[in-house]
Amino acid sequence: MHQYKREASSAFQITRLLVFVRPYWMQLLSALLATALVSAVLLQYPALVGSLIDTIIVGRQFASLVPTAIFLSGLIVAQALLSFWQQYCNTIIGERIVVDLRIQLYRHLQRLSLSFFQDHPTGDLLSRLTNDVMLVREAATTTLMNFVSSLFLLLIGITVILAGPESLLGRLSQLHLTLPKAHVFSLWNPTTMWVLLLLLLLTLPFLISGLILRPLMKQQQEALGETINVLEETISNQKIVKAFSREADECRHYEGLAGLQVNIARRRAWVIGLANTLSILLGFGGIGCFLWFVGNAVIAGNLTIGDLVMTLILLFLLSQPFASASNLYSRLQMALGAAERIFALLDQEPDIKDIPNAPSLPRIEGQICFSHVHFSYDGQKPVLCDVSLEVEPGQMVALVGPSGAGKTTIANLLLRFFDIQEGKISIDGHDISRVQMESVRRQIGIVLQEPVLFSTTVRENIAYGEPEASLEEVQAMALAANAHHFIEQLPQGYDTPVGERGVKLSVGQRQRIAIARALLRNPRLLILDEATSSLDSENERLVQEAFARLMKGRTTLVIAHRLSTIEHADKIIVLERGRVIEQGTHESLLARQGRYSQLYTTLFREQEA
Ligand SMILES: Nc1ncnc2c1ncn2[C@@H]1O[C@H](COP(=O)(O)OP(=O)(O)OP(=O)(O)O)[C@@H](O)[C@H]1O
DSSP: OOOOOOOOOHHHHHHHHHHHHGGGHHHHHHHHHHHHHHHHHHTHHHHHHHHIIIIIIISOOGGGHHHHHHHHHHHHHHHHHHHHHHHHHHHHHHHHHHHHHHHHHHHHHHHSOHHHHHHSOHHHHHHIIIIIHHHHHHIIIIIHHHHHHHHHHHHHHHHHHHHGGGSHHHHHHHHHSOOOOOOOOOSSSHHHHHHHHHHHHHHHHHHHHHHHHHHHHHHHHHHHHHHHHHHHHHHHTHHHHHHTTOHHHHHHHHHHHHHHHHHHHHHHHHHHHHHHHHHHHHHHHHHHHHHHHHHHHHHTTSSOHHHHHHHHHHHHHHHHHHHHHHHHHHHHHHHHHHHHHHHHHHTOOOSSOOOTTOOOOOOOOOOEEEEEEEEOSSSSSOSEEEEEEEEOTTOEEEEEOSTTSSHHHHHHHHTTSSOOSEEEEEETTEEGGGSOHHHHHTTEEEEOSSOOOOSSBHHHHHTTSOTTOOHHHHHHHHHHTTOHHHHHTSTTGGGOBOOGGGTTSOHHHHHHHHHHHHHHHOOSEEEEEOOSSOOOHHHHHHHHHHHHHHHTTSEEEEEOOOHHHHHHOSEEEEEETTEEEEEEOHHHHHHHTSHHHHHHHHHHHHHHO
């Protein structure tokens, strides 16, 4: 069983996330700069309004009106342009990060071994590639920019309040306008300490809520993965759902999972809500006290009404970071939970790997040899025990045996979908675990019991293994697979879409397309898994003919269910409970009156019936 690795620290996750942001650091930096500048621009407004009241309205210096208006207009234009750039970069960088992450995840998935996909539900993987990636995108763009904007508002705002005329605002306003005395408090007095303590208190609710939020977010994403899984399974298997009248049950199942998500969301809302309420109480309580100080100073004549209005606007601006802090923090925690799930997937190593500098398997003749092979899927329950068999080039070998005997497993091992625990499998004398697995698979053609087609055109399905093949080549193979005539009658001929998994074609038609696909690959070695379900006699004849053409001149391993195939095999291998119990030709095995003879009689009776 594949288990995802356990969680790493937030700092480690953030460092890994930065790798995805790095290619766009210039653009991100410019966007962050724009964000910081927007904050700086915003913080000009309190001083301007203060000056407007004190100098122009109360002080009646109307000459300052025009420069003030021009300065204000300039600020508005600057804010608009900077905001545009920030938004533009936000969208572009976000989209690039999403695409990069998805491509890397998809590439990684393609590298993973088959066993990984058997252990992990499709819905969970889809959820990682879609929702988790979107959460990370938001953290790397919107959340980061909001954070920078909040940080700048706070830092500049507090400096302005605390540092008086030496502040950025103070200096700027003295350059352009005559903003009177902005000396509010000097640095490092009891008030400063009081403000710092307040800030510290404000961060506490978020720190505590973060500890609770992160596991909750992970739970929610996992529940979402399960929901997508149910969706994927029941939508793609609607035929079975309907045939067994399970629509209402499936709806209830789905509602149950959706309800679980609401429950988790409710717990999350409580945590965020409490952190928010606490921060509002502390933050706005603090602001109220601060205003009380300033109000008293105005009454005592130490500050003007303009100062009071300026302070009010400043405090309003400063309240923004606190108001959005809980939201930012919960989004960051969501993104970290999502990043953890993404990296857990990226950290999965394929079970089946080429050895270093593995050579490519040269063009083969098609000799197969299993020598004392022992295999188990889970490392515990043995599936194949001491299996030895040999197939000569060009031979057709039938694997027969009861259900669960290990026939498909032998095919899986030849394709190196799994590695064996003991023994050796070789093709033309080359141990398949010591050559490039891609070069092995390239030389093996496979036709499955349930032919798998992709939701594209007939032509692309036939050319799946040889995408460069010309239409003439595709048609020639379709002709040999007895598929050309029915394809020509389809509405758009070879360009007709076959529907998801080929649902728009009959089973026999799908099978012949799969045979044409294997023919086009022209492999030296073939694995056929014969359909157990019988086709109508015309379809059966067409499929059997196509199979015969496909097998001609190639080594073929057939997981056989049909008497005609078994009887015509050069060799029959009888498997039972993972062991080869008999092997030989049809006649020799019948003469032995052993297990094969029993199996054959049963099959004969079934198929005659
Ligand atoms: N991916 C897997 N993981 C774990 N066990 C598996 C897996 N695939 C098959 N098995 C087990 O291995 C044994 C052999 O299965 P296999 O599919 O090879 O049988 P088979 O002879 O092809 O059967 P059938 O004729 O019914 O297809 C069975 O007991 C099965 O439960």
